Amino acid sequence: MKPFIILHNSVTLDGSLTGFLPDMELHYRLAGSFQPDANLIGSETVITGQEMFGNGILNEEPGDFVTPVRDRRLPWWVIVDSGGRLKGMLHTCRRFEYCKDVILLVSELTPEDYIKHLVERKYRYICTGGEKVDLQAALSVLSKKYGVNRIVTDTGSILGNLLLDKQLVDEVSVLVHPMIKGIDSYNMFCNIPSEVQLSLIKEEKFDNGCVWIVYKTKYNDTRLS
Numbered sequence: 001m002k003p004f005i006i007l008h009n010s011v012t013l014d015g016s017l018t019g020f021l022p023d024m025e026l027h028y029r030l031a032g033s034f035q036p037d038a039n040l041i042g043s044e045t046v047i048t049g050q051e052m053f054g055n056g057i058l059n060e061e062p063g064d065f066v067t068p069v070r071d072r073r074l075p076w077w078v079i080v081d082s083g084g085r086l087k088g089m090l091h092t093c094r095r096f097e098y099c100k101d102v103i104l105l106v107s108e109l110t111p112e113d114y115i116k117h118l119v120e121r122k123y124r125y126i127c128t129g130g131e132k133v134d135l136q137a138a139l140s141v142l143s144k145k146y147g148v149n150r151i152v153t154d155t156g157s158i159l160g161n162l163l164l165d166k167q168l169v170d171e172v173s174v175l176v177h178p179m180i181k182g183i184d185s186y187n188m189f190c191n192i193p194s195e196v197q198l199s200l201i202k203e204e205k206f207d208n209g210c211v212w213i214v215y216k217t218k219y220n221d222t223r224l225s
């Protein structure tokens, strides 16, 4: 079974994912309201998030080499990183107290030294695909092996658009912020080759001028399961 996937993003009125400061408290409160078993994140989002909101990358400590013991109800953080770009900074994610632990999605061509790095630190990882991660196969393993039935993906347009294009997204949740980014907009849906039909299932407005809309995706019968 494929996990149920909610693509959740904050955007400007013209659909930009970047170039503005989202209302982070509201963004994460709404993301949490979906009660996911896992948050699925692209490697680039982790790197830019660290640059924007982190306090630099602190040295690893002995505690970073062991699996954290936390509330079992917390969501996993699942990060797609076939290139091993997060080598040396994964502990900044693992230390986040609201995640159970980090699971990496890697591929057959992931550098061996990165896999060794993961093993030394007892990170769980799922290997699918040749050069890049086979997202559908990895999601299936997440479901079967880790009991992940519900995923919120709060990521950039590259991973979000791939998931939409593969008809893996079940709901699209967008928190629209009251500004127009204009010419520098980085559009949330800029790389989807085909149309996606939607039906509105939720709408809510907030005092800060944001509007939250949630759509259900409508795919044709050839949808992959």
Ligand SMILES: NC(=O)c1ccc[n+]([C@@H]2O[C@H](COP(=O)([O-])OP(=O)(O)OC[C@H]3O[C@@H](n4cnc5c(N)ncnc54)[C@H](OP(=O)(O)O)[C@@H]3O)[C@@H](O)[C@H]2O)c1
Binding pocket: 008, 009, 010, 011, 016, 017, 018, 022, 041, 042, 043, 044, 045, 046, 048, 049, 079, 080, 081, 082, 083, 085, 132, 133, 134, 135, 154, 155, 156, 157, 158, 159, 160, 162
């Ligand atoms: N406003 C918001 O709500 C919001 C939320 C999140 C992020 N953002 C912004 O979005 C930007 C980052 O987004 P992004 O679009 O550049 O990147 P991204 O979606 O974070 O990362 C790209 C991901 O796609 C994976 N990928 C690429 N091609 C693939 C393929 N063929 N098969 C499987 N996986 C593939 C990459 O995996 P590999 O590493 O394996 O190549 C990588 O993990 C940042 O500026 C961030 O601040 C905004």
